[in-house]
Amino acid sequence: xxxPVSERPCCHFFRAIASAAKSLVTGLGITGRYLAHPRxxxxxxxxxxxxxxxxxxxxxxxxxxxHDAAGExxxxxxxxxxxxxxxxxxxxxxxxxxxxxxxxxKLVYRLGQCTFCGLCVEACPFDALAMSHExxxxxxxxxxxxxxxxxKEGR
Amino acid sequence: MxxxxxxxxxxxxxxxxxxxxxxxxxxxxxMGPQHxxxxxxxxxxxxxxxxxxxxxxPHPGYIHRGIEKMGENMTVLQYLHLTDRMDYLxxxxxxxxxxxxxxxxxxxxxxERAEYIRVIMSELQRIASHMLWxxxxxxxxxAITTFFYGFRDHEFISQLFEQVCGARLTLNYFxxxxxxxxxxxxxxxxxxxxxxxxxxxxxxxxxxxxxNVIIQERTxxxxxxxxxxALSYGCSGxxxxxxxxxxxxxxxxxxxxxxxxxxxVPLGKNGDCFDRYEVRLREMAQSVRILExxxxxxxxxxxxxxxxxxxxxxxxxxWFHWVEAARGAFGTFLVAxxxxxxxxxxxRSPGFSNLSVLDELAxxxxxxxxxxxxxxxxxxVPDIDR
Numbered sequence: 001x002x003x004p005v006s007e008r009p010c011c012h013f014f015r016a017i018a019s020a021a022k023s024l025v026t027g028l029g030i031t032g033r034y035l036a037h038p039r040x041x042x043x044x045x046x047x048x049x050x051x052x053x054x055x056x057x058x059x060x061x062x063x064x065x066x067h068d069a070a071g072e073x074x075x076x077x078x079x080x081x082x083x084x085x086x087x088x089x090x091x092x093x094x095x096x097x098x099x100x101x102x103x104x105x106k107l108v109y110r111l112g113q114c115t116f117c118g119l120c121v122e123a124c125p126f127d128a129l130a131m132s133h134e135x136x137x138x139x140x141x142x143x144x145x146x147x148x149x150x151x152k153e154g155r
Numbered sequence: 156m157x158x159x160x161x162x163x164x165x166x167x168x169x170x171x172x173x174x175x176x177x178x179x180x181x182x183x184x185x186m187g188p189q190h191x192x193x194x195x196x197x198x199x200x201x202x203x204x205x206x207x208x209x210x211x212x213p214h215p216g217y218i219h220r221g222i223e224k225m226g227e228n229m230t231v232l233q234y235l236h237l238t239d240r241m242d243y244l245x246x247x248x249x250x251x252x253x254x255x256x257x258x259x260x261x262x263x264x265x266x267e268r269a270e271y272i273r274v275i276m277s278e279l280q281r282i283a284s285h286m287l288w289x290x291x292x293x294x295x296x297x298a299i300t301t302f303f304y305g306f307r308d309h310e311f312i313s314q315l316f317e318q319v320c321g322a323r324l325t326l327n328y329f330x331x332x333x334x335x336x337x338x339x340x341x342x343x344x345x346x347x348x349x350x351x352x353x354x355x356x357x358x359x360x361x362x363x364x365x366x367n368v369i370i371q372e373r374t375x376x377x378x379x380x381x382x383x384x385a386l387s388y389g390c391s392g393x394x395x396x397x398x399x400x401x402x403x404x405x406x407x408x409x410x411x412x413x414x415x416x417x418x419x420v421p422l423g424k425n426g427d428c429f430d431r432y433e434v435r436l437r438e439m440a441q442s443v444r445i446l447e448x449x450x451x452x453x454x455x456x457x458x459x460x461x462x463x464x465x466x467x468x469x470x471x472x473x474w475f476h477w478v479e480a481a482r483g484a485f486g487t488f489l490v491a492x493x494x495x496x497x498x499x500x501x502x503r504s505p506g507f508s509n510l511s512v513l514d515e516l517a518x519x520x521x522x523x524x525x526x527x528x529x530x531x532x533x534x535x536v537p538d539i540d541r
Binding site: 019022023026030031042059084122 | 366
């Protein structure tokens with residue numbers, strides 16, 4: 001165990017005061033340096049800098065389904081994403097179209113269950129899924145957490 | 156108060172004191188589960204005589220999610236994203252140990268470039284984890300400045316992680332046979348920038364905290380862990396090395412490419428809080444050394460993932476592999492019966508063993524020292540509960 005302060009030699013006491021003063025000046029010096037060099041400060045003023053926020057291209061936000069200019073997606077309703085998902089976030093609901101071909105009816109995405117692991121996007125052989133850069137996902141409406149990713153049903 | 160009544164009133168883990176003894180006057184203090192210095196949802200029941208600690212019983216379990224049981228119901232590839240949620244400050248090490256166990260099972264090789272990516276990312280993760288610890292350690296001792304400085308430097312590494320893995324905390328980057336994606340084109344220059352930044356920061360850390368008299372007074376001689384006790388409790392990582400036991404899996408049981416790099420295993424002498432603090436700071440410097448070597452040897456091109464099997468069907472058998480995580484030895488024990496899902500997955504986490512010495516270290520210390528000791532043990536509670 002440590003020697004109690006009362007049992008230490010008194011020179012230790014004065015040495016401690018001297019080094020405490022030195023420690024204080026050193027610490028204040030480092031902080032003061034940043035005060036004098038505001039350019040080295042990296043703090044982001046988050047809610048105010050929303051417009052200028054830059055995300056890394058690989059940033060994993062909620063899953064989306066990219067649609068081309070004609071409003072078509074590339075999903076074939078194969079169900080590999082549903083299989084790859086660890087916690088049942090995605091449900092592929094297929095349909096039969098007029099030519100009796102199996103096509104995507106609905107791709108249901110439950111945001112509340114998603115862990116943003118990206119395994120569904122990795123599993124998709126047609127690049128029909130992507131991870132968006134959406135943020136601030138909190139909501140007090142439970143319906144917000146269940147989304148249908150495709151815009152058109154059937155076809 | 157009769158002994159029978161006392162047994163009922165005492166929280167589990169404590170024996171009733173003899174009547175009339177000084178200990179009978181001691182009282183209990185409940186620290187946590189939402190106390191800011193328990194680093195997560197950990198409840199400590201402390202028995203105190205005045206402000207002297209007579210005993211501590213940790214009550215973990217508040218963040219138990221049954222991750223290992225969940226692992227039995229999913230493929231190993233799906234399990235990887237759950238390992239990020241154990242020790243979230245060293246997510247890559249967790250998935251690395253799972254990957255190594257699966258690679259053993261499947262006989263998968265890893266391309267050289269992938270191994271270099273793994274080493275660089277792991278060492279960055281170790282630095283990030285230690286920096287965050289350094290900041291929180293300062294805050295536990297009452298210095299809020301360190302918290303911001305630690306987080307600032309942790310942030311540079313987080314930003315690189317975001318560009319490489321797409322996430323900042325739950326990275327989900329390592330895969331059996333390599334990594335999920337190749338690194339971006341400007342990866343090496345960015346790592347070089349972080350190396351330079353870390354060197355500057357480490358110097359700043361030293362001036363700000365290591366040589367500070369308050370830190371010296373509050374850590375030297377506090378919570379001394381003798382090497383034989385550390386070994387018998389199964390401690391690992393900086394907690395064990397601060398007691399003077401040279402045990403680093405990277406050095407003594409090299410996995411990945413760690414036998415190619417020249418680095419030291421920093422050791423402490425006394426096993427007190429200050430040694431645990433210093434060992435971590437010196438470990439960061441060693442990680443920077445590994446990074447510098449890895450960056451110069453980094454292959455300019457090549458595959459980042461071995462050809463993956465069509466199905467992850469593990470053959471029947473049992474495999475174990477461990478890695479040196481930021482907090483100590485993290486291992487994965489994998490049992491399979493030939494199906495797509497493992498029969499059993501067990502993770503050995505460093506936090507649980509390191510927490511078990513808390514009672515022994517804190518006995519006789521002051522209540523404020525308990526916070527210091529807990530902080531230098533550097534536990535992450537989700538890693539203990541899993």
